[in-house]
Amino acid sequence: xxxxxxxxxxxxxxxxxxxxxxxxxxxxxxxxxxxxVTKKEMKKAIAxxxxxxxxxxxxxxxxxxxxxxxxxxxxxxxxxxxKEQVIKQLQTTELGLLxxxxxxxxxxxxxxxxxxxxxxxxLRGISLSGTRSSEVVRAVLNTTNDxxxxxxxxxxxxxxxxxEIKTPIKNREFILVKDRMAEGSSAAVIGTLYAQSYIxxxxxxxxxxxSSQMVITAIAMEKQNKTLETLLTVPISRQAIAMAxxxxxxxxGLLSAAIYLYGFQMAFSxxxxxxxxxTGGGVALILKQLGLTINTQGYIxxxxxxxxxxxxxLSIATILGVLAEDYRTAQxxxxxxxxxxxxxxxxxxxxxxxTMSLPAKILVLAIPFSHPFFAxxxxxxxxxxxxxxxxxxxxxxxxxxxxxxxxxxxxxxxxTMKLKWGKKKVVL
Numbered sequence: 442x443x444x445x446x447x448x449x450x451x452x453x454x455x456x457x458x459x460x461x462x463x464x465x466x467x468x469x470x471x472x473x474x475x476x477x478v479t480k481k482e483m484k485k486a487i488a489x490x491x492x493x494x495x496x497x498x499x500x501x502x503x504x505x506x507x508x509x510x511x512x513x514x515x516x517x518x519x520x521x522x523x524k525e526q527v528i529k530q531l532q533t534t535e536l537g538l539l540x541x542x543x544x545x546x547x548x549x550x551x552x553x554x555x556x557x558x559x560x561x562x563x564l565r566g567i568s569l570s571g572t573r574s575s576e577v578v579r580a581v582l583n584t585t586n587d588x589x590x591x592x593x594x595x596x597x598x599x600x601x602x603x604x605e606i607k608t609p610i611k612n613r614e615f616i617l618v619k620d621r622m623a624e625g626s627s628a629a630v631i632g633t634l635y636a637q638s639y640i641x642x643x644x645x646x647x648x649x650x651x652s653s654q655m656v657i658t659a660i661a662m663e664k665q666n667k668t669l670e671t672l673l674t675v676p677i678s679r680q681a682i683a684m685a686x687x688x689x690x691x692x693x694g695l696l697s698a699a700i701y702l703y704g705f706q707m708a709f710s711x712x713x714x715x716x717x718x719x720t721g722g723g724v725a726l727i728l729k730q731l732g733l734t735i736n737t738q739g740y741i742x743x744x745x746x747x748x749x750x751x752x753x754x755l756s757i758a759t760i761l762g763v764l765a766e767d768y769r770t771a772q773x774x775x776x777x778x779x780x781x782x783x784x785x786x787x788x789x790x791x792x793x794x795x796t797m798s799l800p801a802k803i804l805v806l807a808i809p810f811s812h813p814f815f816a817x818x819x820x821x822x823x824x825x826x827x828x829x830x831x832x833x834x835x836x837x838x839x840x841x842x843x844x845x846x847x848x849x850x851x852x853x854x855x856x857t858m859k860l861k862w863g864k865k866k867v868v869l
Contacts, residue, residue: 444677445685452689456655461693465700472704479708490577491516492538495527500547506588510540513584528561537563538577550592558585616731619823623730633724634733634821640705642789642814644698645747646782649810652694652751653758654775656686660762661771670856679855680847687755687843694751695744733821742828746816749835753809754778756842763849763858785811795824806831809838 494510494517496503511517520527524541531539541559549556560578594603616627663669673679728734735743757778765771788794788805794815797805805811812831819828849855 444675445681448675448677448682448685449689452685453693455659456689456693461697465697469700469704469707472708476707489514489516490538490580491518491536492540492577492581493518493520493527493531493536495520495522495524495539495541497524497544498542498546502547502550502592503542506542506585509588510581510584513580515581515584531561532563537565538581539563540581550589553593553596556589558582616727618731618733621731623727625724625727629724630727630731630733633728640702641817642786644701644705645750645810645813646786647701648694648698648747649751649754649782650775650779651697652690653754653778655693656690656755656758657762657765657771657774659686659690660759661765661767664763664765664856665767673850673855679850683759683846683850684843687752687759687846690755690758691748691751694755695748698747698751732823735817735820739817739820742820743813743816746828746832746835747813749832749839750810750813752839753835753842754782756839756846759846760842760849763855781808782810784808785814789814794818795822795827806834809835 492510492515494507496507496519507517507519518536520531520539522530528539539561541561543557543559546556546558560581562578590607591603594601594606598606613624614626615622615624616630660669663672672682758775761774761778762771765774785805785808788797794802794805812828812835816828816831819825819831849858
């Protein structure tokens with residue numbers, strides 16, 4: 442056991458080199474920078490939008506419209522002068538939208554005719570934040586139409602509240618998750634859950650691919666440099682050598698997963714408090730009422746599922762590494778694992794594993810490292826049987842692969858096995 446511990450430490454030290462530490466540190470710095478920029482842009486998007494307004498009508502109705510826009514989360518910067526001159530002047534400012542109330546606006550409204558309001562959007566880039574201008578235009582038009590329709594209805598039906606005519610049916614939406622129920626918008630809940638969980642499949646795919654490539658490359662390099670032969674002569678069982686390599690890569694992979702998750706959360710986490718206040722709030726409370734939150738025990742179980750999935754991928758990668766003749770051959774042997782990882786990755790993003798047909802579900806879940814992709818969803822929605830079956834399946838898979846790997850390492854085949862692509866067979 443003491444020798445195994447020394448061997449495990451040796452393998453970890455070989456994997457945790459300067460290149461890995463520098464790359465992880467750089468990743469944290471880059472994600473931190475992206476997160477700061479993203480959060481600033483999101484705060485700008487949900488803050489009060491400043492728009493320019495040119496009132497050419499100068500009537501009581503146009504002033505009421507400006508007041509309505511001011512109350513509808515807009516900061517009004519009133520302009521004066523000729524329309525062409527104002528349009529040209531605003532090109533040198535940071536304002537992104539100009540609303541022009543034309544002359545004769547109140548007359549058209551008084552005659553119950555469609556009145557026009559002109560909007561000028563200043564497009565200064567093609568970034569994601571540049572799409573805010575279209576949302577602002579839509580909000581301005583909705584506010585304007587709501588204001589004008591209220592004016593029309595007040596003239597025709599002065600004794601009735603316009604809101605009661607425009608929305609005669611009011612909807613109270615309830616969401617049910619198993620035996621729990623809460624009042625709220627299902628679209629908001631699904632959007633929040635998706636925004637919080639879409640990062641996870643990306644991290645899982647990257648970590649499993651990275652860990653597998655790390656093992657394949659390490660074994661291939663040892664075979665190429667003839668250091669594997671020396672390692673096999675030390676007074677420790679060859680089964681322990683194989684287990685130490687896999688366990689070391691699994692621990693380093695799990696550590697890398699935690700660092701990547703922390704980095705992605707810094708880069709792409711949404712300012713939930715600000716968003717909640719901007720959209721009316723209550724989504725976090727609804728999630729808690731429905732039990733769609735993960736506690737500490739849930740994160741521990743997810744970590745266990747992830748660790749077993751990494752070990753499954755590493756057990757396959759160990760066999761592939763033994764088959765590699767040199768470092769160059771090892772680079773191509775990771776391709777089968779990549780394709781297997783892409784299957785649960787895309788399904789977790791665009792489909793629900795629980796609503797798929799039985800043959801398709803069996804085919805996907807037969808991939809051993811697919812279970813962590815659905816673990817969070819299974820825990821939140823109470824599909825614990827599927828979660829536990831995934832853990833048991835991965836444990837059995839790892840055990841079988843360890844026995845197979847140990848048998849290979851117990852003989853000289855670990856040094857002689859090669860994959861001959863030209864002959865399409867394994868030479869022992």
